[in-house]
Amino acid sequence: MQAFLQLIFDALALGSLYALGALGIALIFGVMRLVNFAHGDYMAFCVFALLWPSIDAGAIVFLGNLPFYVLIPLVLAIGALLSVLSEILIFRRFRNANPATMMIASFALGFVIRHFLLMLYSSRPKSISLWSELSLPVEILGARIPLLQVITIIVTIAILLALTAFLKRTRFGLEMRAAAENFTMARMLGVQANRVILLAFAISGMLAAAIGLILATFSGTADIQMGANIMLIAFIATVIGGLGNLTGAVAAGFMIGALSTVFQAWLPHDARVFRDAFVYGSVILVLLIRPQGLFASKSAKQRV
Amino acid sequence: MSLLAVDGITVRYGRLSALRGVSLTMAPGEILFVTGPNGAGKSTLLKAIAGVVPPVEGKITFAGKTNGADGPEVIARRGFSMVPEGRNVFASLSIEENLRVGAGMRTDKAEAARDLESVYEEFPMLAERRHMAAGMLSGGQQQMLVIGRALMAAPELMAIDEPSLGLAPKIIDQVYEILLRLREKRSLTLLIVEQSSTRAEMTGGRMILLRGGEVVLEGDARVLAKDESMRQAYFGFGDH
Numbered sequence: 285m286q287a288f289l290q291l292i293f294d295a296l297a298l299g300s301l302y303a304l305g306a307l308g309i310a311l312i313f314g315v316m317r318l319v320n321f322a323h324g325d326y327m328a329f330c331v332f333a334l335l336w337p338s339i340d341a342g343a344i345v346f347l348g349n350l351p352f353y354v355l356i357p358l359v360l361a362i363g364a365l366l367s368v369l370s371e372i373l374i375f376r377r378f379r380n381a382n383p384a385t386m387m388i389a390s391f392a393l394g395f396v397i398r399h400f401l402l403m404l405y406s407s408r409p410k411s412i413s414l415w416s417e418l419s420l421p422v423e424i425l426g427a428r429i430p431l432l433q434v435i436t437i438i439v440t441i442a443i444l445l446a447l448t449a450f451l452k453r454t455r456f457g458l459e460m461r462a463a464a465e466n467f468t469m470a471r472m473l474g475v476q477a478n479r480v481i482l483l484a485f486a487i488s489g490m491l492a493a494a495i496g497l498i499l500a501t502f503s504g505t506a507d508i509q510m511g512a513n514i515m516l517i518a519f520i521a522t523v524i525g526g527l528g529n530l531t532g533a534v535a536a537g538f539m540i541g542a543l544s545t546v547f548q549a550w551l552p553h554d555a556r557v558f559r560d561a562f563v564y565g566s567v568i569l570v571l572l573i574r575p576q577g578l579f580a581s582k583s584a585k586q587r588v
Numbered sequence: 589m590s591l592l593a594v595d596g597i598t599v600r601y602g603r604l605s606a607l608r609g610v611s612l613t614m615a616p617g618e619i620l621f622v623t624g625p626n627g628a629g630k631s632t633l634l635k636a637i638a639g640v641v642p643p644v645e646g647k648i649t650f651a652g653k654t655n656g657a658d659g660p661e662v663i664a665r666r667g668f669s670m671v672p673e674g675r676n677v678f679a680s681l682s683i684e685e686n687l688r689v690g691a692g693m694r695t696d697k698a699e700a701a702r703d704l705e706s707v708y709e710e711f712p713m714l715a716e717r718r719h720m721a722a723g724m725l726s727g728g729q730q731q732m733l734v735i736g737r738a739l740m741a742a743p744e745l746m747a748i749d750e751p752s753l754g755l756a757p758k759i760i761d762q763v764y765e766i767l768l769r770l771r772e773k774r775s776l777t778l779l780i781v782e783q784s785s786t787r788a789e790m791t792g793g794r795m796i797l798l799r800g801g802e803v804v805l806e807g808d809a810r811v812l813a814k815d816e817s818m819r820q821a822y823f824g825f826g827d828h
Contacts, residue, residue, distance in 0.1 A: 458689060465678045471659060471660040472669075473693070474741060
Protein backbone atom coordinates (compact mmCIF):
# COMPACT_ATOMS: atom_id res chain seq x y z
CA MET A 285 0.00 0.00 0.00
CA GLN A 286 2.74 2.39 0.96
CA ALA A 287 4.75 1.42 -2.10
CA PHE A 288 1.68 1.96 -4.22
CA LEU A 289 1.07 5.38 -2.70
CA GLN A 290 4.69 6.27 -3.33
CA LEU A 291 4.23 5.18 -6.94
CA ILE A 292 1.19 7.40 -7.33
CA PHE A 293 3.03 10.43 -6.01
CA ASP A 294 6.02 9.69 -8.26
CA ALA A 295 3.72 9.43 -11.26
CA LEU A 296 1.82 12.60 -10.41
CA ALA A 297 4.97 14.64 -9.79
CA LEU A 298 6.63 13.53 -13.01
CA GLY A 299 3.37 13.88 -14.90
CA SER A 300 3.01 17.41 -13.53
CA LEU A 301 6.27 18.49 -15.12
CA TYR A 302 5.35 16.90 -18.45
CA ALA A 303 1.86 18.40 -18.31
CA LEU A 304 3.16 21.92 -17.64
CA GLY A 305 5.67 21.53 -20.46
CA ALA A 306 3.05 20.21 -22.87
CA LEU A 307 0.74 23.07 -21.93
CA GLY A 308 3.41 25.65 -22.75
CA ILE A 309 3.98 24.10 -26.16
CA ALA A 310 0.29 23.57 -26.93
CA LEU A 311 -0.58 27.20 -26.08
CA ILE A 312 1.81 28.53 -28.72
CA PHE A 313 0.89 25.87 -31.23
CA GLY A 314 -2.76 26.78 -30.78
CA VAL A 315 -2.37 30.42 -31.74
CA MET A 316 0.29 30.19 -34.43
CA ARG A 317 0.90 26.57 -35.45
CA LEU A 318 4.44 26.83 -34.12
CA VAL A 319 6.09 23.97 -32.25
CA ASN A 320 8.56 25.98 -30.23
CA PHE A 321 11.61 23.79 -29.71
CA ALA A 322 13.36 26.60 -27.84
CA HIS A 323 10.89 25.99 -25.00
CA GLY A 324 13.27 23.64 -23.19
CA ASP A 325 16.04 26.21 -23.43
CA TYR A 326 13.83 28.82 -21.80
CA MET A 327 13.77 26.50 -18.76
CA ALA A 328 17.56 26.36 -18.59
CA PHE A 329 17.87 30.10 -19.16
CA CYS A 330 15.56 30.86 -16.23
CA VAL A 331 17.57 28.61 -13.92
CA PHE A 332 20.91 30.12 -14.96
CA ALA A 333 19.46 33.57 -14.35
CA LEU A 334 19.70 32.63 -10.66
CA LEU A 335 23.51 32.48 -10.91
CA TRP A 336 26.21 35.01 -11.62
CA PRO A 337 27.85 34.42 -14.98
CA SER A 338 31.11 32.56 -14.36
CA ILE A 339 32.83 29.54 -15.82
CA ASP A 340 33.91 28.16 -12.42
CA ALA A 341 32.46 24.91 -11.19
CA GLY A 342 31.22 26.44 -7.99
CA ALA A 343 28.18 28.53 -8.66
CA ILE A 344 27.92 32.03 -7.31
CA VAL A 345 24.37 32.56 -6.39
CA PHE A 346 22.87 35.78 -7.64
CA LEU A 347 19.08 35.95 -7.71
CA GLY A 348 18.97 32.62 -5.90
CA ASN A 349 19.52 34.35 -2.58
CA LEU A 350 16.30 36.30 -2.71
CA PRO A 351 13.36 35.21 -0.56
CA PHE A 352 10.94 32.95 -2.42
CA TYR A 353 8.15 35.53 -2.66
CA VAL A 354 10.47 37.79 -4.64
CA LEU A 355 12.40 35.09 -6.45
CA ILE A 356 9.47 33.18 -7.89
CA PRO A 357 7.68 36.16 -9.49
CA LEU A 358 11.04 37.42 -10.75
CA VAL A 359 11.96 34.13 -12.44
CA LEU A 360 8.47 33.86 -13.92
CA ALA A 361 8.87 37.38 -15.28
CA ILE A 362 12.24 36.46 -16.81
CA GLY A 363 10.64 33.46 -18.51
CA ALA A 364 7.78 35.57 -19.82
CA LEU A 365 10.16 38.27 -21.05
CA LEU A 366 12.44 35.82 -22.86
CA SER A 367 9.48 34.16 -24.51
CA VAL A 368 7.84 37.46 -25.51
CA LEU A 369 11.14 38.76 -26.89
CA SER A 370 11.60 35.68 -29.02
CA GLU A 371 8.15 36.27 -30.50
CA ILE A 372 8.82 39.94 -31.22
CA LEU A 373 12.36 39.51 -32.54
CA ILE A 374 12.03 36.21 -34.37
CA PHE A 375 8.73 34.38 -34.67
CA ARG A 376 6.72 37.44 -35.70
CA ARG A 377 8.74 37.56 -38.91
CA PHE A 378 7.75 33.99 -39.70
CA ARG A 379 4.04 34.53 -38.99
CA ASN A 380 2.94 33.57 -42.49
CA ALA A 381 5.69 31.06 -43.16
CA ASN A 382 4.86 27.38 -43.25
CA PRO A 383 5.00 25.46 -39.95
CA ALA A 384 8.21 23.62 -40.89
CA THR A 385 10.08 26.89 -41.41
CA MET A 386 8.86 28.21 -38.06
CA MET A 387 9.90 25.01 -36.34
CA ILE A 388 13.42 25.23 -37.76
CA ALA A 389 13.60 28.85 -36.64
CA SER A 390 12.73 27.69 -33.13
CA PHE A 391 15.51 25.06 -33.25
CA ALA A 392 17.92 27.81 -34.24
CA LEU A 393 16.74 30.04 -31.41
CA GLY A 394 17.22 27.14 -28.99
CA PHE A 395 20.82 26.77 -30.18
CA VAL A 396 21.43 30.47 -29.75
CA ILE A 397 20.12 30.46 -26.18
CA ARG A 398 22.08 27.30 -25.29
CA HIS A 399 25.32 28.68 -26.67
CA PHE A 400 24.77 32.02 -25.03
CA LEU A 401 24.54 30.16 -21.71
CA LEU A 402 27.56 28.08 -22.68
CA MET A 403 29.56 31.22 -23.29
CA LEU A 404 28.65 32.77 -19.94
CA TYR A 405 28.57 29.71 -17.71
CA SER A 406 30.54 26.94 -19.50
CA SER A 407 29.11 23.51 -20.12
CA ARG A 408 29.82 22.07 -16.65
CA PRO A 409 26.67 21.54 -14.59
CA LYS A 410 26.68 23.77 -11.53
CA SER A 411 25.30 22.92 -8.18
CA ILE A 412 22.55 25.20 -7.03
CA SER A 413 20.74 24.75 -3.77
CA LEU A 414 17.29 26.16 -3.83
CA TRP A 415 15.13 25.50 -0.81
CA SER A 416 16.98 22.33 0.21
CA GLU A 417 14.60 21.89 3.14
CA LEU A 418 11.97 20.85 0.59
CA SER A 419 13.68 17.54 -0.05
CA LEU A 420 12.72 16.33 3.44
CA PRO A 421 10.02 13.69 3.36
CA VAL A 422 6.55 14.12 4.80
CA GLU A 423 4.40 11.25 5.94
CA ILE A 424 1.15 10.70 4.10
CA LEU A 425 -0.87 7.61 5.10
CA GLY A 426 2.27 5.89 6.22
CA ALA A 427 4.22 6.57 3.04
CA ARG A 428 7.18 8.90 3.12
CA ILE A 429 6.83 11.37 0.27
CA PRO A 430 9.37 14.11 -0.47
CA LEU A 431 7.78 17.44 0.35
CA LEU A 432 8.90 18.79 -3.02
CA GLN A 433 6.80 16.17 -4.83
CA VAL A 434 3.75 17.24 -2.88
CA ILE A 435 4.46 20.89 -3.61
CA THR A 436 5.04 20.19 -7.31
CA ILE A 437 1.69 18.47 -7.58
CA ILE A 438 -0.12 21.21 -5.65
CA VAL A 439 1.55 23.96 -7.69
CA THR A 440 0.66 22.21 -10.94
CA ILE A 441 -2.95 21.81 -9.93
CA ALA A 442 -3.06 25.47 -8.92
CA ILE A 443 -1.55 26.54 -12.24
CA LEU A 444 -3.99 24.39 -14.18
CA LEU A 445 -6.95 25.78 -12.25
CA ALA A 446 -5.77 29.37 -12.66
CA LEU A 447 -5.21 28.90 -16.37
CA THR A 448 -8.59 27.25 -16.82
CA ALA A 449 -10.25 30.14 -15.00
CA PHE A 450 -8.34 32.59 -17.17
CA LEU A 451 -9.32 30.83 -20.39
CA LYS A 452 -12.96 30.31 -19.41
CA ARG A 453 -13.80 33.42 -17.45
CA THR A 454 -11.90 36.34 -18.93
CA ARG A 455 -12.26 38.14 -22.22
CA PHE A 456 -8.60 37.59 -23.11
CA GLY A 457 -9.02 33.90 -22.40
CA LEU A 458 -12.08 33.76 -24.62
CA GLU A 459 -10.20 35.51 -27.41
CA MET A 460 -7.29 33.14 -27.00
CA ARG A 461 -9.49 30.07 -27.27
CA ALA A 462 -11.25 31.51 -30.32
CA ALA A 463 -7.89 32.39 -31.91
CA ALA A 464 -6.51 28.93 -31.17
CA GLU A 465 -9.40 27.36 -32.98
CA ASN A 466 -9.55 29.62 -36.02
CA PHE A 467 -7.08 32.46 -36.04
CA THR A 468 -8.22 34.20 -39.22
CA MET A 469 -11.86 34.09 -38.21
CA ALA A 470 -11.02 35.51 -34.80
CA ARG A 471 -9.13 38.38 -36.45
CA MET A 472 -12.08 39.06 -38.73
CA LEU A 473 -14.13 39.53 -35.57
CA GLY A 474 -11.71 42.15 -34.32
CA VAL A 475 -9.55 39.96 -32.06
CA GLN A 476 -6.11 41.57 -32.03
CA ALA A 477 -3.67 39.01 -33.34
CA ASN A 478 -0.50 40.44 -31.83
CA ARG A 479 -1.96 40.84 -28.39
CA VAL A 480 -3.30 37.29 -28.25
CA ILE A 481 -0.02 35.83 -29.50
CA LEU A 482 2.08 37.89 -27.07
CA LEU A 483 -0.12 36.78 -24.22
CA ALA A 484 0.25 33.14 -25.24
CA PHE A 485 4.03 33.55 -25.36
CA ALA A 486 4.09 35.26 -21.97
CA ILE A 487 2.10 32.45 -20.33
CA SER A 488 4.17 29.81 -22.09
CA GLY A 489 7.39 31.46 -20.91
CA MET A 490 6.12 31.56 -17.32
CA LEU A 491 5.31 27.85 -17.52
CA ALA A 492 8.86 27.17 -18.74
CA ALA A 493 10.24 29.22 -15.83
CA ALA A 494 8.09 27.29 -13.35
CA ILE A 495 9.38 23.98 -14.72
CA GLY A 496 12.95 25.28 -14.57
CA LEU A 497 12.53 26.19 -10.91
CA ILE A 498 11.04 22.81 -10.04
CA LEU A 499 13.76 20.95 -11.96
CA ALA A 500 16.53 22.93 -10.32
CA THR A 501 15.07 22.30 -6.88
CA PHE A 502 14.72 18.57 -7.58
CA SER A 503 18.17 18.04 -9.02
CA GLY A 504 20.14 20.71 -7.20
CA THR A 505 22.04 21.43 -10.39
CA ALA A 506 21.87 23.92 -13.20
CA ASP A 507 22.65 22.26 -16.50
CA ILE A 508 22.44 23.76 -19.97
CA GLN A 509 20.72 20.61 -21.24
CA MET A 510 18.28 20.43 -18.34
CA GLY A 511 15.20 21.32 -20.37
CA ALA A 512 15.88 19.08 -23.34
CA ASN A 513 14.35 15.85 -22.05
CA ILE A 514 11.22 17.49 -20.69
CA MET A 515 10.81 19.46 -23.89
CA LEU A 516 10.95 16.28 -25.96
CA ILE A 517 8.43 14.43 -23.80
CA ALA A 518 6.21 17.50 -23.57
CA PHE A 519 6.21 17.76 -27.34
CA ILE A 520 5.24 14.10 -27.61
CA ALA A 521 2.46 14.74 -25.09
CA THR A 522 1.06 17.56 -27.22
CA VAL A 523 1.04 15.25 -30.25
CA ILE A 524 -0.64 12.42 -28.35
CA GLY A 525 -3.09 14.86 -26.81
CA GLY A 526 -4.06 16.08 -30.28
CA LEU A 527 -2.08 19.12 -31.39
CA GLY A 528 -3.77 22.33 -30.40
CA ASN A 529 -5.86 20.70 -27.70
CA LEU A 530 -4.83 22.08 -24.28
CA THR A 531 -6.77 19.62 -22.14
CA GLY A 532 -5.47 16.77 -24.27
CA ALA A 533 -1.88 17.96 -23.86
CA VAL A 534 -2.19 18.08 -20.07
CA ALA A 535 -3.87 14.67 -19.92
CA ALA A 536 -1.23 13.13 -22.17
CA GLY A 537 1.52 14.70 -20.05
CA PHE A 538 0.15 13.01 -16.96
CA MET A 539 -0.27 9.76 -18.85
CA ILE A 540 3.35 9.68 -20.00
CA GLY A 541 4.45 10.51 -16.47
CA ALA A 542 2.40 7.62 -15.12
CA LEU A 543 3.63 5.23 -17.80
CA SER A 544 7.23 6.19 -17.16
CA THR A 545 6.86 5.64 -13.42
CA VAL A 546 5.07 2.34 -13.84
CA PHE A 547 7.73 1.02 -16.21
CA GLN A 548 10.41 2.12 -13.79
CA ALA A 549 8.75 0.25 -10.94
CA TRP A 550 7.44 -2.85 -12.65
CA LEU A 551 9.86 -3.69 -15.41
CA PRO A 552 12.25 -6.53 -14.58
CA HIS A 553 15.39 -5.12 -13.08
CA ASP A 554 17.58 -5.71 -16.11
CA ALA A 555 15.09 -4.06 -18.43
CA ARG A 556 14.82 -0.84 -16.40
CA VAL A 557 17.63 0.87 -18.24
CA PHE A 558 15.44 0.58 -21.31
CA ARG A 559 12.53 2.32 -19.61
CA ASP A 560 12.49 5.20 -22.07
CA ALA A 561 12.48 2.80 -24.99
CA PHE A 562 9.34 1.23 -23.52
CA VAL A 563 7.76 4.66 -23.05
CA TYR A 564 8.49 5.73 -26.61
CA GLY A 565 7.37 2.32 -27.86
CA SER A 566 3.99 2.87 -26.21
CA VAL A 567 3.85 6.29 -27.83
CA ILE A 568 4.38 4.73 -31.26
CA LEU A 569 1.67 2.21 -30.48
CA VAL A 570 -0.79 4.96 -29.51
CA LEU A 571 -0.05 6.95 -32.65
CA LEU A 572 -0.39 3.88 -34.87
CA ILE A 573 -3.86 3.33 -33.49
CA ARG A 574 -4.87 7.00 -33.32
CA PRO A 575 -2.63 9.11 -35.58
CA GLN A 576 -4.67 12.23 -34.83
CA GLY A 577 -3.92 11.90 -31.13
CA LEU A 578 -6.07 10.62 -28.32
CA PHE A 579 -8.07 13.80 -27.95
CA ALA A 580 -7.93 15.31 -31.42
CA SER A 581 -9.57 18.71 -31.63
CA LYS A 582 -11.38 20.16 -34.60
CA SER A 583 -8.82 22.94 -34.80
CA ALA A 584 -6.05 20.48 -35.59
CA LYS A 585 -6.97 20.64 -39.23
CA GLN A 586 -4.95 22.98 -41.42
CA ARG A 587 -6.11 26.53 -41.75
CA VAL A 588 -6.31 28.40 -45.02
CA MET B 589 -20.54 59.11 -50.42
CA SER B 590 -19.95 55.42 -50.81
CA LEU B 591 -19.41 53.17 -47.82
CA LEU B 592 -17.18 50.78 -49.71
CA ALA B 593 -15.10 51.52 -52.79
CA VAL B 594 -13.01 48.81 -54.40
CA ASP B 595 -10.84 50.42 -57.01
CA GLY B 596 -9.16 48.26 -59.62
CA ILE B 597 -7.75 45.60 -57.30
CA THR B 598 -5.60 42.69 -58.40
CA VAL B 599 -5.01 39.77 -56.07
CA ARG B 600 -2.47 37.06 -56.75
CA TYR B 601 -1.86 33.71 -55.13
CA GLY B 602 1.71 33.09 -56.21
CA ARG B 603 1.76 33.58 -59.97
CA LEU B 604 -1.92 32.91 -60.30
CA SER B 605 -4.06 36.03 -60.31
CA ALA B 606 -7.40 35.43 -58.65
CA LEU B 607 -8.73 38.94 -59.29
CA ARG B 608 -7.78 41.33 -62.07
CA GLY B 609 -8.68 44.99 -61.90
CA VAL B 610 -11.95 44.53 -60.01
CA SER B 611 -13.87 47.67 -59.03
CA LEU B 612 -17.14 48.16 -57.25
CA THR B 613 -18.82 50.64 -54.94
CA MET B 614 -21.52 50.29 -52.34
CA ALA B 615 -23.73 53.00 -50.90
CA PRO B 616 -24.88 52.76 -47.26
CA GLY B 617 -27.96 50.56 -46.88
CA GLU B 618 -27.51 48.95 -50.23
CA ILE B 619 -27.69 45.25 -51.03
CA LEU B 620 -25.19 43.90 -53.55
CA PHE B 621 -24.94 40.36 -54.84
CA VAL B 622 -21.68 39.05 -56.23
CA THR B 623 -22.33 35.99 -58.39
CA GLY B 624 -20.26 33.88 -60.71
CA PRO B 625 -19.11 30.35 -61.40
CA ASN B 626 -16.66 28.38 -59.30
CA GLY B 627 -13.21 29.91 -59.24
CA ALA B 628 -14.42 33.31 -60.42
CA GLY B 629 -12.75 35.00 -57.46
CA LYS B 630 -15.85 35.72 -55.39
CA SER B 631 -14.45 34.54 -52.07
CA THR B 632 -11.11 36.17 -52.84
CA LEU B 633 -12.91 39.47 -53.34
CA LEU B 634 -14.46 39.22 -49.86
CA LYS B 635 -11.12 38.19 -48.33
CA ALA B 636 -9.42 41.14 -49.98
CA ILE B 637 -12.01 43.56 -48.59
CA ALA B 638 -11.69 41.93 -45.15
CA GLY B 639 -7.92 42.41 -45.24
CA VAL B 640 -7.11 38.69 -45.20
CA VAL B 641 -5.43 38.72 -48.62
CA PRO B 642 -4.03 42.15 -49.49
CA PRO B 643 -4.32 43.21 -53.15
CA VAL B 644 -1.07 43.74 -55.06
CA GLU B 645 -2.63 46.54 -57.09
CA GLY B 646 -5.51 48.95 -56.64
CA LYS B 647 -7.01 50.13 -53.39
CA ILE B 648 -9.94 49.48 -51.13
CA THR B 649 -11.63 52.24 -49.17
CA PHE B 650 -14.06 51.35 -46.42
CA ALA B 651 -15.87 53.75 -44.09
CA GLY B 652 -13.73 56.65 -45.29
CA LYS B 653 -10.36 54.94 -44.70
CA THR B 654 -8.04 53.23 -47.15
CA ASN B 655 -7.39 49.64 -46.09
CA GLY B 656 -3.78 49.58 -47.25
CA ALA B 657 -1.87 46.96 -45.30
CA ASP B 658 -4.34 46.96 -42.39
CA GLY B 659 -5.07 43.51 -41.04
CA PRO B 660 -8.54 42.01 -40.67
CA GLU B 661 -8.83 43.02 -37.02
CA VAL B 662 -8.38 46.70 -37.93
CA ILE B 663 -10.90 46.60 -40.76
CA ALA B 664 -13.37 44.73 -38.53
CA ARG B 665 -13.12 47.59 -36.05
CA ARG B 666 -14.18 50.04 -38.74
CA GLY B 667 -17.50 48.21 -39.03
CA PHE B 668 -16.88 45.44 -41.51
CA SER B 669 -18.26 42.11 -40.45
CA MET B 670 -17.61 38.96 -42.38
CA VAL B 671 -19.42 35.64 -42.52
CA PRO B 672 -16.93 33.54 -44.45
CA GLU B 673 -17.53 30.47 -46.54
CA GLY B 674 -18.02 27.26 -44.61
CA ARG B 675 -19.49 29.10 -41.62
CA ASN B 676 -16.47 28.87 -39.29
CA VAL B 677 -18.11 28.64 -35.90
CA PHE B 678 -15.66 28.21 -33.03
CA ALA B 679 -16.72 24.60 -32.55
CA SER B 680 -15.36 24.05 -29.04
CA LEU B 681 -16.76 27.33 -27.70
CA SER B 682 -20.34 27.52 -26.52
CA ILE B 683 -22.92 29.41 -28.54
CA GLU B 684 -22.87 32.29 -26.09
CA GLU B 685 -19.07 32.42 -26.18
CA ASN B 686 -19.14 32.55 -29.96
CA LEU B 687 -21.46 35.53 -29.75
CA ARG B 688 -19.30 37.20 -27.11
CA VAL B 689 -16.20 36.91 -29.29
CA GLY B 690 -18.20 38.80 -31.92
CA ALA B 691 -18.79 41.63 -29.46
CA GLY B 692 -15.29 41.57 -28.00
CA MET B 693 -14.04 44.71 -29.72
CA ARG B 694 -16.96 46.87 -28.65
CA THR B 695 -16.60 49.44 -25.96
CA ASP B 696 -20.32 50.02 -25.43
CA LYS B 697 -20.81 47.08 -23.08
CA ALA B 698 -24.40 47.86 -22.12
CA GLU B 699 -25.37 48.18 -25.76
CA ALA B 700 -23.60 44.90 -26.55
CA ALA B 701 -25.50 43.14 -23.77
CA ARG B 702 -28.77 44.41 -25.28
CA ASP B 703 -27.65 43.19 -28.70
CA LEU B 704 -27.01 39.75 -27.26
CA GLU B 705 -30.59 39.62 -26.07
CA SER B 706 -31.88 40.81 -29.42
CA VAL B 707 -29.84 38.17 -31.26
CA TYR B 708 -31.42 35.58 -28.96
CA GLU B 709 -34.84 37.03 -29.76
CA GLU B 710 -34.07 36.83 -33.45
CA PHE B 711 -32.78 33.25 -33.16
CA PRO B 712 -34.71 31.57 -30.33
CA MET B 713 -33.07 28.22 -31.03
CA LEU B 714 -29.70 29.77 -30.17
CA ALA B 715 -31.07 31.04 -26.87
CA GLU B 716 -32.28 27.56 -25.92
CA ARG B 717 -28.85 26.08 -26.55
CA ARG B 718 -26.70 28.98 -25.40
CA HIS B 719 -24.37 26.83 -23.28
CA MET B 720 -24.00 24.07 -25.85
CA ALA B 721 -20.78 23.69 -27.87
CA ALA B 722 -21.27 25.34 -31.26
CA GLY B 723 -19.83 22.31 -33.03
CA MET B 724 -22.91 20.33 -32.03
CA LEU B 725 -25.25 22.53 -34.08
CA SER B 726 -26.63 21.53 -37.48
CA GLY B 727 -25.47 23.33 -40.62
CA GLY B 728 -28.48 25.64 -40.69
CA GLN B 729 -28.12 26.45 -36.99
CA GLN B 730 -24.42 27.20 -37.47
CA GLN B 731 -25.32 29.58 -40.28
CA MET B 732 -27.71 31.37 -37.91
CA LEU B 733 -25.00 31.48 -35.27
CA VAL B 734 -22.37 33.06 -37.54
CA ILE B 735 -24.89 35.64 -38.72
CA GLY B 736 -25.73 36.36 -35.10
CA ARG B 737 -22.04 36.54 -34.25
CA ALA B 738 -21.41 38.96 -37.12
CA LEU B 739 -24.30 41.10 -35.84
CA MET B 740 -22.79 41.24 -32.36
CA ALA B 741 -20.04 43.39 -33.82
CA ALA B 742 -22.69 46.01 -34.67
CA PRO B 743 -21.37 46.30 -38.24
CA GLU B 744 -22.03 48.90 -40.91
CA LEU B 745 -21.45 46.39 -43.64
CA MET B 746 -21.97 42.68 -43.43
CA ALA B 747 -20.43 40.43 -46.06
CA ILE B 748 -21.69 36.87 -46.37
CA ASP B 749 -20.01 34.21 -48.46
CA GLU B 750 -22.50 31.70 -49.89
CA PRO B 751 -25.09 31.68 -47.11
CA SER B 752 -27.04 28.97 -48.94
CA LEU B 753 -24.16 26.56 -49.39
CA GLY B 754 -25.10 23.08 -48.20
CA LEU B 755 -28.42 24.12 -46.69
CA ALA B 756 -31.91 22.77 -47.41
CA PRO B 757 -34.10 25.14 -49.48
CA LYS B 758 -36.44 25.75 -46.55
CA ILE B 759 -33.53 26.79 -44.34
CA ILE B 760 -32.15 29.03 -47.09
CA ASP B 761 -35.51 30.83 -47.25
CA GLN B 762 -35.33 31.32 -43.51
CA VAL B 763 -31.76 32.66 -43.65
CA TYR B 764 -32.70 35.19 -46.31
CA GLU B 765 -35.84 36.22 -44.53
CA ILE B 766 -33.77 36.97 -41.45
CA LEU B 767 -31.08 38.81 -43.41
CA LEU B 768 -33.61 41.07 -45.10
CA ARG B 769 -35.43 41.76 -41.87
CA LEU B 770 -32.16 42.65 -40.18
CA ARG B 771 -31.28 44.93 -43.04
CA GLU B 772 -34.53 46.84 -42.52
CA LYS B 773 -34.19 46.96 -38.77
CA ARG B 774 -30.55 48.00 -38.51
CA SER B 775 -30.08 49.74 -41.85
CA LEU B 776 -27.39 47.17 -42.62
CA THR B 777 -25.49 47.24 -45.85
CA LEU B 778 -25.30 43.70 -47.26
CA LEU B 779 -22.71 42.22 -49.58
CA ILE B 780 -23.73 38.68 -50.47
CA VAL B 781 -21.79 36.17 -52.52
CA GLU B 782 -23.80 33.44 -54.21
CA GLN B 783 -22.89 31.09 -56.98
CA SER B 784 -26.25 31.38 -58.70
CA SER B 785 -28.28 34.48 -59.41
CA THR B 786 -31.56 32.90 -58.30
CA ARG B 787 -31.53 34.50 -54.87
CA ALA B 788 -30.50 37.88 -56.22
CA GLU B 789 -33.44 37.71 -58.57
CA MET B 790 -35.85 36.86 -55.75
CA THR B 791 -34.51 39.45 -53.36
CA GLY B 792 -33.76 42.28 -55.73
CA GLY B 793 -30.86 44.67 -55.45
CA ARG B 794 -27.74 45.25 -57.45
CA MET B 795 -25.68 42.41 -58.81
CA ILE B 796 -22.27 41.98 -60.31
CA LEU B 797 -21.10 38.94 -62.18
CA LEU B 798 -17.52 37.80 -61.76
CA ARG B 799 -15.82 35.40 -64.10
CA GLY B 800 -12.14 34.55 -64.31
CA GLY B 801 -11.31 37.22 -61.77
CA GLU B 802 -12.95 40.06 -63.67
CA VAL B 803 -16.28 41.86 -63.48
CA VAL B 804 -18.13 40.89 -66.63
CA LEU B 805 -21.58 42.33 -65.93
CA GLU B 806 -23.12 44.74 -63.48
CA GLY B 807 -26.65 45.98 -62.98
CA ASP B 808 -30.03 45.46 -61.36
CA ALA B 809 -30.39 41.80 -60.38
CA ARG B 810 -33.93 41.41 -61.75
CA VAL B 811 -33.12 43.07 -65.06
CA LEU B 812 -29.89 41.13 -65.51
CA ALA B 813 -31.51 37.80 -64.72
CA LYS B 814 -33.90 38.15 -67.66
CA ASP B 815 -31.09 39.14 -69.97
CA GLU B 816 -29.78 36.47 -72.32
CA SER B 817 -26.31 37.99 -72.14
CA MET B 818 -26.26 37.10 -68.44
CA ARG B 819 -26.25 33.39 -69.10
CA GLN B 820 -23.68 33.73 -71.81
CA ALA B 821 -21.48 35.81 -69.58
CA TYR B 822 -21.86 33.35 -66.71
CA PHE B 823 -20.61 30.41 -68.70
CA GLY B 824 -18.37 32.42 -70.96
CA PHE B 825 -19.86 31.16 -74.21
CA GLY B 826 -23.06 31.38 -76.28
CA ASP B 827 -26.07 29.07 -75.96
CA HIS B 828 -25.75 25.66 -77.50
